[in-house]
Amino acid sequence: MPAFQTTPGTRDILPPDASRWRAFVDVFASVVERAGYEQIVLPMFEDLGVFQRLGDTTDVVTKEMYDFVDKGGRHVALRPEQTAGVCRAFVQHHPNVPWKVWYSGPNFRYEKAQQGRYRQFDQVGIEVLGVDDPLLDVEVISLAHSFYRELGLCDVELRVNSLGDTGDRARYVDALAAYLRSRETELSRESQATLARNPLRVLDSKRAEDREVVAQAPSISGFFSHGAASHFAAVQEGLALLGIDFVVDDRLVRGLDYYRSTTFEFVSTALDAAQTAIGGGGRYDGLVEDLGGDPTPGIGFAIGVDRTLLACDAESTFAAPDGTADVFVVDTTGGRTALLLAAQLRGAGLRTERAYGAKSMKSQMKTANRSRAAVAVIIGEDELARGVATVRPMDGGEQTHCPLDAVVATVLDIVSKGKS
RNA sequence: GUGGGCGUAGCUCAGCCUGGUUAGAGCGUCAGGUUGUGGCCCUGAAGGCCGGGGGUUCAAGUCCCCUCGCUCACCCCA
Incomplete structure (x- = not known):
């Protein structure tokens, strides 16, 4: 607690x-x-x-x-x-x-x-x-x-x-109160109390005992x-x-x-x-x-x-909008490249997630999967050394390498195809 | 304000009636199974003063009382 x-x-x-x-x-x-x-x-x-x-x-x-x-x-x-x-x-x-x-x-x-x-x-x-x-x-x-x-x-x-x-309402309330008072003993105790302070509210009663009295009450329409x-x-x-x-x-x-x-x-x-x-x-x-x-x-x-x-x-309608990411950046080399790429991807309007801290490739991929991102961008030691990124479609498609400065365009291409 | 039901792990709950060694399950989380790759599967771990207080008892998650909270209903309203 x-x-x-x-x-x-x-x-x-x-x-x-x-x-x-x-x-x-x-x-x-x-x-x-x-x-x-x-x-x-x-x-x-x-x-x-x-x-x-x-x-x-x-x-x-x-x-x-x-x-x-x-x-x-x-x-x-x-x-x-x-x-x-x-x-x-x-x-x-x-x-x-x-x-x-x-x-x-x-x-x-x-x-x-x-x-x-x-x-x-x-x-x-x-x-x-x-x-x-x-x-x-x-x-x-x-x-x-x-x-x-x-x-x-x-x-x-x-x-x-x-x-x-205003006048109709007042006349009706008077008539209703008179009617309800004439049958007050048939009303529930709660409704009797309500009658004293606001007769109109008695019409709202949900109690079974009141139902018949309420049903036979005069209608406002007769006072219009x-x-x-x-x-x-x-x-x-x-x-x-x-x-x-x-x-x-x-x-x-x-x-x-x-x-x-x-x-x-x-x-x-x-x-x-x-x-x-x-x-x-x-x-x-x-x-x-x-x-x-x-x-x-x-x-x-x-x-x-x-x-x-x-x-x-x-009615099972109007569900919460899902928080699906477009792209997830995995980086096992310290995170600086992911930080930079994520900023670029977000700048291009893509919903971008990434992992924080020095987690293993496997762990980061699990997180990427859970984010339901359409694409993972992977930076490992090899990529870092070669100045490229691996771009992996998460639906099982073929993964490719591309230069770091082409990552945004490549991801945009895959994401737009997935959405069309 | 009044009445009923319920408070056990992050979530959903079992255990309580018929007190008894370290309080369980599923899901979720984390790690590993693959020294660079998700889903499925397997293994393991973390995580609970059993809402709080008092009482009964050799012993209380379990029985009793009080209290707080949640919940459903009344009242009323969206």
Whole structure:
């Protein structure tokens, strides 16, 4: 047992997973940048108040915040998500609208870890501020959809719902609370407690005892104003236009209190775990105002990197990029020639590995084999004396000698043939 | 925060129920079998205060208690 290990809920992303991680973000960036989204990098901690605007009945705020007082007496918190930060930045810098940004990076929530849930977890996401058009909702959803497809995921279900406008939501919450209270004794104890602080969350309950009561609960759709109803209808039509399959789930309420109007969630049906929601988002038309800005509509989504990668594992797609070397330089004469040749090969763009220390020819060849290099360049006493190198294709082809200054060209030739 | 399962070599695990000489296997690593050549094969080596602490006992990896950690689930969410 080492003296130190990772703190609970955190972990090291080791090779080769870390390069897969980076590739994941690269794919995401390419999908959203094609749609005109620009990268934004926000602080990982902010004034606690920024995140309290997420709602004082959300667990993320009330019990999962990683907050502390810094040396200057400021009460700050590690960000639990990035939407609030984006809105704060929008208010602070008043960019032109529409403001279309994407981000990636870690978020922090103080909760007990389990599969697909960590105290430090990464998300990629986009946000758009300043546009109320329901067809933007469709575009936002379609970008997440495209991203999943680009990763090779098939078993992803899209669930959409609308929470109506602010007034609709309030009226619905009242009606729902009244209904749930009328059947309170039938609910699980946990749900009874949830009812007292946030009736909407009861709809999320996974407990069997609650299922029937929840199933018979009134639907938000009965409370939509004309505007909210037509917005939601337009979103559904737009999704159909793009040929994106979805199901309307009027029990989909989502965890952050700021959501209004369109909400959606992507669920992996390939995942056999408690955490199957791999991405989600929606409209938050009141959030900018809550943060002190002018009333500004907003919409976005966040995708969990760990969970989505878990889904990729379950569907055997998006494997870690392999670290195969192009060429391996073996040198049993001290290593200076290998050092020089490796630098030249790398300068020519070849992925070049070599052995370190005075190892035997056999040992170095073993290492070369393990690196899966296509070619080995061998410098032994004979080569050193004659000023040449032996170039050996590792697939069993004939090995040849060539002058040291022709090694790069010779290797390039073999590698390019192997790749074509 | 609550509950279940699990902590033995770098990794995956056996041994624990029914305490008893130097704690094992596979994989991986390193070296050798070829005094200059990888894969397959063979041989050998290194590597463990059996998570930590306390207790019971002549004797604890094994039984008991505590603790820390991991893990799965609840809550909640990505």
